[in-house]
Amino acid sequence: MASKTDGEHSRPGEEAARHIPVMLAEVLEALEPSEGKVILDGTFGAGGYARAILDRGATVIALDRDPTAIAGGQALVTERAGRLSLVQSEFSRLAEHAPEGGLDGVVLDIGISSMQIDEAERGFSFQKNGPLDMRMSGNGLSAADVVNRAKVSDLIRIFSFLGEEKQAGRIARAIEKRREREPFATTRDLANLIELVNPRKAKDKIHPATRVFQALRVYVNDELGELGRALLAAEAALKPGGRLVVVTFHSLEDRMVKKFFADRSGKAQGSRHMPMIEDRPPVFTPVGKGLVIASEDEAERNPRARSAKLRAGIRTEVAAGKADLSIFDLPSLTALEKLGG
Template identity: 75%
Template structure:
């Protein structure tokens, strides 16, 4: 997702930005690519990280769930003489594409790409009229399906948790009233309603539809669940010493990555209500600062970098632990009522 400082949003969610890899030098330093190394880029996008990793001499396996990104990347595959393998896949399934001996590094840049935002017919932007879609893979339930068919209580939860929208209930009720008269079809249908229900105040830095559009996109693509599963898959796929580098743009995503590395650090945990848990052997060791952010210079040059946060861990020789989604304290959004309910 494209986000901004402070609360984590920017009107860049609604307008075009030329794709520039965020924290590129920091990502390269964390992965230390070179000849003989195999690195997986789980979010190929426009190929910014992949191209830099290849330039440094590494072989790259790049994944993307968006068929348009895979098609656009074929020219890079052809130009790189067998050093790049491009796969149409969600990054939660990255373990299936790792070599038998394990990976030397994995990089994940979480969120929607600026290319997708720029394409009106993908329905990601509230400033570009297009179908209310938002599906990265172009399959499954669309944003229009959710808006037109989900219960008001479910919409309130989606907007409130995934978008951190303080007016979630008010917007959900307005959507219910409007869709009884006419269904939502385009991005401007929804954005226009939100602009009326929660008009933008002079002091607001973001458009009133930003949080709702973000929430719908995260829900439609199960972005938080995908990230959690990808972290477990990375633990199974990295060789000892291999690096996992994750760049996030929103507090919900960063919280998941932070909790994962904390849980896998081997430190005992507990609370005043529960006894101290037994210490476990660490499957990941911290690398550098706990969190790296962009410089002022990069943020000025690339607005997308303003809220970027990078966390890095090095895989130890300890066997991977079992997948346990409970460590993330995520609400069970999969339990929401069916779209036809």
């Protein structure tokens, strides 16, 4: 979800840390890859986790919905001769790519990659002027479609929930007024308007447009829905003893992962959508103490790690729970299809 560069402002050492996989040692410790195991990396990116898992002797099935990442990983596929399969796919469909006997592990590194931010033509970053796109797969409606067509009330909900933007109302109404004269086409175009509506204060650590851009990216790519479906798919695809390891970069993502493991822990709980339920056999047992954050040393060396959180669980022999997204308590936002035509 949230950018792994933690906003869109540079910090010392950030450029050197661009493609360093976050919390790699902790991921490997939780995942326990070894010879003979089959691990699915649902977010291949630059291949940092996949390469390290392969180095431990495991076979890797790697997914990424970004065709650029797939193309960039072909050299590693050749290098590892038969132990790495690289597939263009959303990670919510990971169960479709699992072997018949199940997976020994699944790792998900949630969010946008620095490579995507670096490519101005992808429209993810307002620091690099480009088309207002933000589509990871290149398919479907773009961020420009949403900004230029969505109702003001829907923009407010998108910015408020997915970006946690306090000035969502002011920004949405300013967008409506401006798009009546001229539609938004570029990242700089939108960022400049947001900065006029919500000027940057000297004490601000991030650009005023950061949260709106995050919200649009999450919405266009249905990132929260994808994460929820991926967690449920991993549960179905893991064999008993298999491990699910998830690294998140934003509180919205982390809350979803926390809710999932809590729901599958077997302990009594409820929600505003579901009544309190009795204790039941756990589908996952926790790895270690639960939440793991990056060390101070890594956070200093790699700014991307500063907001990272790792949660992991071990699959039991209990049957998978109901594949129901309601456990994540996601809001109802206007479907993208309604903006088409």
